[in-house]
Amino acid sequence: MIGWYKYLPVANCGRENRALRDWLNESGSLTARLKTIGAFRVQVLRQYLQHANADECVALGVSARTPCWVREVVLFCDDRPVIFAHTVLAAKPRGVLGRWFARLGNRSLGSLLFAHPGFRRGSLSFARIDARHPLHALALVALDLQANAGFLSRRCAHRFRAQAVLVTEVFSPVLGEPQYRARSENNR
Secondary structure, three states: OOOOEOOOOHHHHOHHHHHHHHHHOOOOOHHHHHHHHOOEEEEEEEEEEEEOOHHHHHHHOOOOOOEEEEEEEEEEEOOEEEEEEEEEEEOOOOOHHHHHHHOOOOOOHHHHHOOOOOOEEOOOEEEEEOOOOHHHHHHHHHOOOOOOOOEEEEEEEEEEOOEEEEEEEEEOHHHHOHHHHHHHHHOO
């Protein structure tokens, strides 16, 4: 199983990916940040009911048999896929979060999580997702890449009343390119 860390180890970044550290450590909404640097859009890939991955079950505190809603989207900036997001919400207990989740459509979950005062954001965890993790192959396709030894990723649980949603964000290496760094720094 891939290890998730409370702090992003520099050794896991690799020289070429150190520029992504600022994105990984973003304390606010990635959606809001992307909107400041270019044309933003969300593409929903899938939303379906299934069991969470083993590491997600641990993070959410649910058993491996718990049915969960899974939502997979790609965040685009200037028509380039930059972040693959994989979100998991236990199907029970039912509540308002499940209804909101079902009606998101092509809106980003971040636009809800950071706008509603009832959400409590947990701490970020970081990992380098490689071919051993089930999200690696999905991220390759979603981010339109032919190969990648490992993606820098983060995840966080957001709680609303009795429900928790776990959001894993897998970052494309293109966010480390100079035009994204400079544009992002100029808009902060």
